[in-house]
Amino acid sequence: MSASLVGDVAVPVYVLGGFLGAGKTTLLNRLMARREAENLAVIVNDFGAIDVDSTLLERREEDILSLRNGCVCCSLQGDLFSTIRMLLGRTPQPEMIVIECSGVSRLTDMRTALMDSVIWRHAALEGVLCVVDAQSLVVEDEGVFDPLWIEQIRAADLLTLSRLDILAPAEVDFAHARLRNIASGTPVVDTPEALLAHSALSGSGGRRRFAAVAAGVEGGKAEDSFASLAWESERPVDLALFQETVGRFSAQLLRAKGILYHAGASGSPLLLQMVGRRASLGPAPDRAAADPRTRLVFIGRRQGFPSGDLAEALDRCVVTTQE
Numbered sequence: 478m479s480a481s482l483v484g485d486v487a488v489p490v491y492v493l494g495g496f497l498g499a500g501k502t503t504l505l506n507r508l509m510a511r512r513e514a515e516n517l518a519v520i521v522n523d524f525g526a527i528d529v530d531s532t533l534l535e536r537r538e539e540d541i542l543s544l545r546n547g548c549v550c551c552s553l554q555g556d557l558f559s560t561i562r563m564l565l566g567r568t569p570q571p572e573m574i575v576i577e578c579s580g581v582s583r584l585t586d587m588r589t590a591l592m593d594s595v596i597w598r599h600a601a602l603e604g605v606l607c608v609v610d611a612q613s614l615v616v617e618d619e620g621v622f623d624p625l626w627i628e629q630i631r632a633a634d635l636l637t638l639s640r641l642d643i644l645a646p647a648e649v650d651f652a653h654a655r656l657r658n659i660a661s662g663t664p665v666v667d668t669p670e671a672l673l674a675h676s677a678l679s680g681s682g683g684r685r686r687f688a689a690v691a692a693g694v695e696g697g698k699a700e701d702s703f704a705s706l707a708w709e710s711e712r713p714v715d716l717a718l719f720q721e722t723v724g725r726f727s728a729q730l731l732r733a734k735g736i737l738y739h740a741g742a743s744g745s746p747l748l749l750q751m752v753g754r755r756a757s758l759g760p761a762p763d764r765a766a767a768d769p770r771t772r773l774v775f776i777g778r779r780q781g782f783p784s785g786d787l788a789e790a791l792d793r794c795v796v797t798t799q800e
């Protein structure tokens with residue numbers, strides 16, 4: 478790294494991780510809304526080939542940098558370092574860099590990557606935060622928890638639960654208890670305010686703690702166990718047929734998201750969000766109109782991922798004649 482590119486004080490870096498659809502982007506939006514005045518830079522990593530997350534972030538475009546089609550913890554590590562270097566070369570430098578990992582990033586690998594001796598001196602990892610879907614903690618059997626999900630939870634300095642708003646009080650207690658079983662001793666905070674006040678995110682304790690908890694993890698790249706399909710269309714889709722198609726494939730998918738242009742009466746773009754079997758179609762953010770095409774990403778386990786069949790079925794949803 479060229480000395481002329483960097484300042485004297487290391488820029489703090491925060492890693493935001495969590496499994497597919499856990500609520501990372503939602504939380505980031507909430508955190509950024511509370512730190513509006515600051516000169517934050519956000520690096521968003523989408524596992525799929527289409528960048529959906531930066532469309533969903535309510536922040537000035539120049540603050541958000543997108544890395545897609547892989548994971549920043551492994552295949553996109555070189556791109557991550559180049560992006561951090563580029564940010565450090567800005568005048569003024571960002572006050573803080575937040576990296577939103579893809580849902581299949583291994584957080585221990587992120588720690589190791591960011592401990593690179595040169596990067597560390599100029600962009601210092603202050604804390605790793607993991608968002609955990611409380612609803613999954615409540616409804617899933619412990620035996621089916623994904624090993625990557627467990628790894629992400631255990632690698633974090635700080636945990637936060639999402640979807641508490643849709644759980645009953647007893648379920649919230651149950652989710653907390655289950656989380657303590659997986660990662661006893663790691664602090665858990667429930668609100669953005671508490672998160673921002675926490676030492677692991679305020680620069681007062683993260684680095685020391687970080688050094689203490691860094692640990693190796695066996696095995697190949699986490700992303701090798703997952704596959705994604707990026708599907709785009711210039712023409713609108715038939716909404717009913719699309720919904721039926723996604724429903725049919727949902728058992729083979731872990732996550733789907735993106736912008737949908739349909740042939741319905743209003744024609745305004747929709748935002749698809751599917752996490753596990755839970756799917757919703759709501760109004761797309763205004764900035765989606767800058768790129769008036771349907772652009773969707775589907776993610777599942779590599780084994781048995783229905784890439785070809787799903788792409789063909791989606792192609793059949795495209796409206797070819799005016800009805």
Ligand SMILES: Nc1nc2c(ncn2[C@@H]2O[C@H](COP(=O)(O)OP(=O)(O)OP(=O)(O)O)[C@@H](O)[C@H]2O)c(=O)[nH]1
Binds near residue numbers: 495502530638643751
């Ligand atoms: N009710 C409720 N819904 C939430 C909460 N957090 C996230 N969601 C919803 O869960 C879906 C996925 O949220 P995202 O924030 O996009 O999740 P993500 O972890 O960024 O997803 P990936 O980057 O694709 O892994 C969206 O439909 C959100 O609106 C929450 O605290 N409560």
